[in-house]
Amino acid sequence: MTTELYKSPAIANAPADKLTAKAETCAHENTPVDTRIPLVGMGRKELAEALTEFGIEPNKVRMRTKQIFQWIYNYGVTDWDAMTNIAKGLRAQLAEKFSLNRPEIVERLVSVDGTRKYLIRMAPGIEVESVFIPAVSKTGALCVSSQVGCTLTCRFCHTGTQRLVRNLTAAEIALQVMVARDDLNEWPSSAVERKMTNIVFMGMGEPLYNTDEVAKAIDILCDCEGLSFGRRRITVSTSGVVPDIKKIGEKTQAMLAISLHACNDELRTKIMPINKKYPLADLMEACRNYPGLSNSRRITFEYVMLKDMNDSPKHAKELIRLLEGIPAKVNLIPFNPWPGSPYECSDWETIEKFADRINAAGYASPIRTPRGRDIFAACGQLKSESEKMRASERRKLEKAGKL
Numbered sequence: 001m002t003t004e005l006y007k008s009p010a011i012a013n014a015p016a017d018k019l020t021a022k023a024e025t026c027a028h029e030n031t032p033v034d035t036r037i038p039l040v041g042m043g044r045k046e047l048a049e050a051l052t053e054f055g056i057e058p059n060k061v062r063m064r065t066k067q068i069f070q071w072i073y074n075y076g077v078t079d080w081d082a083m084t085n086i087a088k089g090l091r092a093q094l095a096e097k098f099s100l101n102r103p104e105i106v107e108r109l110v111s112v113d114g115t116r117k118y119l120i121r122m123a124p125g126i127e128v129e130s131v132f133i134p135a136v137s138k139t140g141a142l143c144v145s146s147q148v149g150c151t152l153t154c155r156f157c158h159t160g161t162q163r164l165v166r167n168l169t170a171a172e173i174a175l176q177v178m179v180a181r182d183d184l185n186e187w188p189s190s191a192v193e194r195k196m197t198n199i200v201f202m203g204m205g206e207p208l209y210n211t212d213e214v215a216k217a218i219d220i221l222c223d224c225e226g227l228s229f230g231r232r233r234i235t236v237s238t239s240g241v242v243p244d245i246k247k248i249g250e251k252t253q254a255m256l257a258i259s260l261h262a263c264n265d266e267l268r269t270k271i272m273p274i275n276k277k278y279p280l281a282d283l284m285e286a287c288r289n290y291p292g293l294s295n296s297r298r299i300t301f302e303y304v305m306l307k308d309m310n311d312s313p314k315h316a317k318e319l320i321r322l323l324e325g326i327p328a329k330v331n332l333i334p335f336n337p338w339p340g341s342p343y344e345c346s347d348w349e350t351i352e353k354f355a356d357r358i359n360a361a362g363y364a365s366p367i368r369t370p371r372g373r374d375i376f377a378a379c380g381q382l383k384s385e386s387e388k389m390r391a392s393e394r395r396k397l398e399k400a401g402k403l
């Protein structure tokens, strides 16, 4: 195992909702906090508003917004002096008022299989995980978080054991992509060859409990003068928040994935308590009505393989019945257990037979290769490990009388 652990130097970065914070000193490091307004993560509209408030002449706001937007999201610059089409004097004034900082990477882990996992501190107490998963082909996906923690308690999910701290802002979602693009060294965004081609909302949290900010973030990610992701390369994965499924489709034209994991209400409610509120019949109806659904825009159903729970031939039959009439693909996910998790992963042979049955019914059913197991790649694991580490460090310090 060649897991690499990297801790970056602290970069102070005020959260988007604290734009008016007064100058203060960071309690831990005794260094001044950067109180400039952070621009990275803003959409065009917010950027234009910030520039207007700053005093850019009304007839130049549009041009300046376009220039700065491109420098931030196409070129990934972190230094005002790189913006060579803006006069030096104006650059200096902008630099006094606005920062181009990135949030702090608390931990960066690289797996033997190339998976990269980041724990990013957006603000004190607000730490989120993102995972870059390189594919065998030329594509690779960044899995981003939409909340810190989660209110849902899906029993196979490690994040489900963590309390919800808060929803992430659109800026904080976009920043996860910026951090990964920095790390992959993939600027400018307009470069033809990129490893990070897809974005999946499958990290911490339920995206459809934060629909508006997720939709705003998708607009930033898909702007063709910036990060330039195609809308079909963005997938929003939900545990089944039925009322917002249509809304996210209409607002973003993103691809939809459903965390299904069971094919009858009794079992699904056991594994995913949200099923009680939105049972399978309602969920499947919402899927059938997903905007733009077609054979070329299929819904992905995620199905985690849990030994002796949902992996029998009877379950496969029920699943096929459930999917009837929906252009669908089924991703079979070997369960990635964590210490104390209540389930085991199905045997490989069982998974393969299950896949064959689904496939024979006409649904693509790839088995997801487990990735990044050496770096706690299951959602929510890195945050817990980091907290555990800090707790044990704290205990050591307490013991030594330093706290």
Ligand code: SF4
Binding pocket: 150, 151, 152, 153, 154, 157, 158, 159, 160, 161, 203, 204, 205, 206, 239, 259, 379
């Ligand atoms: S699977 Fe998603 S919705 Fe369910 S507990 Fe985990 S993070 Fe929350």
